[in-house]
Amino acid sequence: MNYTGNEDCLFINVHTPKMPCVRKNNVLPVMVWIHGGGFTFGSGNDDEFGPDYLIEYDVIIVTFNYRLGVLGFLSLGNSDVPGNAALKDQNLALKWVHDNIKNFGGNKYQITIFGESAGSASVHYQTLSPLSLGLFQNVIMQSGCSISNWAFQENPIQAAFNLGKVLGFMDINVGNLVSFLREQSSEILILNQRKKFDPEIGEETSFLPCKEIPGTGKNFLIEDPETVLKSQQFADVSYIIGITDKEGILMLPEIVGEPEKLIKVTGDENLKKNIPRSLCNGCDKMDSIVADVKKFYFNDSKITWENISLYVDLATDVLFTAGVKRTIDYLSVKTSVSVYVYLFTFEGKLGDTKSHISKLIDNLPKGAAHADDLGYLFHRIIIDDLTISKKSHEVKTIKRICTLWTNFAKLSDPNEENFGVIWKKYNSKSPQYLDIGYTLKTVDSDLLPNRTEFWNNAYSLYVKSNE
Template identity: 40%
Template sequence: MAEDEEQEVVVVRVAQGALKGRRVPFRAGKGRAFFSFRGVPYARPPIGPLRFQVAQPPDPWDGVREALEDGPPCPQVEKIFKVPYRGDEDCLYLNVYTPKAPNQGEELKIPVMVWIHGGAFENGSAEMDMYGPEYLVGAGVVIVCINYRLGVLGFLSLEDGSHSENLGLKDQVAALRWVKDNIAYFGGDPNNVTIFGESAGGASVNYHMLSPMSRGLFHKAIMQSGCALNPWATATKPRELAFALAKDLGCYATSSEDVLNFLRNISARQLIDTYDKIKKQQSGMRRWRFGPVPETNARPNDQIFLPTSPKALLENGNFHSVPCIIGITSQEGIISLQVNGILKNPALLRNIDDRLDPLIPQDVGVDNNQCIIREKIKEFYFGNSSNGESAMVQYVNYASDVHFTRGIDRTVNLLAANATPVFYYHFSFSGKMNIFKNWAQATKLTGAAHLDDVGYLFTSKFFNVPEVNSGSSEWITRERMVKLWTNFAKTGNPTPAPENNLNIYWPCLSSTKKVFLDINTKLSIGRDLYKERVEFWNNL
C-alpha cells in the first residue's frame, strides 16, 4: 500500500486490481487516522440475467479504481425511519476500514470484524454515514461493512427448487470469501475473522453458524438482538407471496417458471413498491414476508446455504461451534410501540385483545387455541392493568419476548448444550446515544430499545448519534462496549485480563449456570435472565 505526497490518498492492490482509498483523520484529532476503502465490489452486479441468481465473483479491472464513496444500497423502502424508495440493483459492494496502511507484502495480521447490517432482511446498508467505524478501528481492528440483496430481490422463494434461494445470505457468503482472499492486503488477518450484526444482521450471523457454505470463513460470532429462531427471521408463505406479487403486477401464470421469468423483467422499483403495498394489507406475525428458508427442494447442482430448519440444526448440534457473544436490549419491544402507533396514541391499548393477537407466534398452536392462548398471555403480562402507563410497559415486555427474548434464550441454551463458548449479555443503559429510543422520543421509558446498543459501537450521521463529552456515562459505556467487542474479536474472550474501564470478569454461560453481563451505568453479572417470562413461553 502506498500513500501520495498529500498523505490523503492510499492505493492497495487486491486480487481484482488496484483500489484508491482515503486517509481519514479521527475526529478526536491527535494526529491519528484510519484508512477507508468504500464501494469495493465483491461480486458481479446481479442485474439482467443474473437477477435471482447466486452472486458471481467480481470482474477484474484495469488501472486504479476509486474506492472513495459508498456503493449504492440495495433497492428498499424503509418505513420506520421514513426513508422512501432508494437503491440500485448493482449493489454488491463493501467498505473496508483499517487502522494501519501496510507496505506491499507486509503482514500485519490485524483482527477483522465483518459487520452485517439489520433491517428485517428488507432494508439497511453498509453506508459510512450509517455505520461509521471510528471507535472500533481506533481499538485496533479492521472493519468490513457489507451490502446484500434485500426483500424480493434477495429472498424470493417459490419453495420448489425452480431457482436458488437465500440469495441475500449467499451474497454475505460471497463477501466473506472476498474477505478471506483479500483482507491481508489491508493488514487484516484472514484467519481471525469475527462476524457481527444486529437484528436481521444478528440472525444472519446465526445462519452462518448453521450453514455449510460458510464453514471456514469466520472464527467468532456476535449476535445482537437477533437469531435464526426469532419468528421474524424466517419467511412466511413466500410462494404465495411471490404469486400474489406477480398477480398484482399483471401476471396470472400458474407455473413457477413463468412467474420467475415475469418477475425477472419487472423493474426493481415496481417489485419493491408492490411488495410494500402487499405488506400494508397484512399485519403482525401472520404477515407474508420474504426471508431465509430451508432449501429442502434445492436442485441437485445448487449451492445449499440452509439444508433444513434452524431449529433442527441447532438441536442436532449441526453447526459451527465458534465462540459467541449473544444478547438483547432490555426494552426491545419499544420498537413495537412505535411501529404500531402506540407511542403517539396510548389509548390504542384499551382494547388489549386487538394488540395481542397480531403478535402471537405461529408455533404455539394459535389456530386451534386462539382464545385460550390469548387469555393466558393477557393474564400473565397484563393482569388487571389493561390501560395506562403500566399497560404500555407490559406491552413492551410482551413484544420483547415474542420477537426477541424467547428465540434468543432457546438459541443460547442449544449453543451451550453443545459446549459452544457463549457470552450472554443484556444491554440496559439509557443515554443520549441510544439510537431508537431517542429517535422515537421514548426517553420517558426506562432501559434500552431495539438498536440502541449500536450507537455505542458506531458513529452514525444517519441515526443522529451525538458526540458526547469525555468522562460522561455515555462515553464510558461506549468505551466499555468497544473494548468488550474488540477484546473478543482479538482473543475470543471479551475480558481476557483486568481492564481499568471494565474491572469485571464476564464468564461463559453453561447449561447449568445461565449467567449474563448486564451493561448499564455499571457492569454486573446476573443469572437466569427474565426467568419467569421465559418459563411462561416454554410452558405455553
C-alpha cells in the same frame, strides 16, 4: 415506502487502522459487520456504521451490502429461484474476506462476524449453513436470531404469488410467474413487495429467509433453523449473544395517538400472530396460550398509555427474548462452543432509536430500546450534532463495549482485567449474564428470569402436549 438504492449493491468496505506496508508482518483480527433493517432496508455504509470507535482497538472492520426484500429473498422452490439470494450474498462476502483480507493486513484465521436485529439473524443463519463453514471463528449476535418469527418465511412461494397478484399476474404457473416478475423493474418490485393483494383478507407479504428444496442449486439452507439447532449442526465457534432490556419500545410509534391500534395490538388475534411459531404452529392450544400470555403480562388488565410498559415487555419477549433465550439453550448444550450472554441496559444520548421515539411519545419506559446499542459501537451521522463530554457515561460505554467486543475478536474471550468484572461463559446449571449499563455488572441468573421462565414453562407444557 420509498425506493432508494440499487440492486447492483454488492460492495465491500474495508477499514484498517494502518496500511499493511506500515505493519509489515503484524496481521490484525477482522470484524465483519452484517447490517440489519428487517431484511428490507438499510446498508452497511459508513453514514450508519462508521468504524471510528472500533478501529481504535487495532482491528480491521469490514462492512458490506447485500440484496434486500424481494430482490434478496424471492423464492419459487426451484433451481431457477431457489431462495436466500441475500444470505448467499453474505456468504460470498465472507468468502471474499477470508480469501483477500491478508492484502489489507488482516488475519483470515481470526474473523468475527457480528450484526444487530436482522443482521444478527443473518449472522445466525451463517452459523447454520455448511456453505459458511470455516469462514469465521467468532460470532456476536445483537438482538436477533434465526428462530424469531420475523426472521423466517414458511411459505415463500405463496409470498411470490401474492406479489404477482398485486402486479396483475393471475396465472398459477411458476415458470410464467418468474418470467412476469423478471419483466418488472426492481423499483416496481420493491415498492409493491409489502402490499396486500386483497386488503380485506390478505396478509401483508414479507420476503424473508426460507428453507430451500434440496437439489435446487447450491443450497444455503435445506432445513428450518430450529431443526438445524436441535440437531446441533451449527458452527463450533465462540458466541456472544444478547438483547437490550426494552427492545419493544420499537413498536410504539405504530400505535401512538391511535387508541384503536393499541386495542388491536394487545388483542387476541394479534397475539396469536406473534406467539413463537415453534411453540404452537397449527396446534389447537393457541387460545390457551394467549390466555396465559395475557394473564402473565397484563394480569388481565386493559392496556392504556399509563401502563404501556406491560405491552413493551411483551413485545420485547415475543419478538426478541424468547427466540434469543431458546438459541442460548441450543448453543449451550454443545460442549464444543463457548457462549457469553449479555443484557444492554444503558440509556444514553447515543441511543438514537429511543431518542427519536421520545420526540413522539412522552414518558417512555426506562431502559434501552431496540438498536440503542449501535451508537456505542459505531459512529453514526444521525447523531453528529450531539455534544458528548469525554468524561460522560456515553464515552465510558463506548470504551467498555468496544473493548469487550474487540477482545472477543482477538482472543475469543471478551474479558478485560481493568473492568473489575469476570464475564463467565454461560452454563445452564448456573446461568450468568453481563449487564452493560451505567456500570458493568454480572448477574447470576438467566436473562429477564421471570419472563424467560414463563416461556420455558410454556414450551414444556404446550409443545410436549402437542407431540
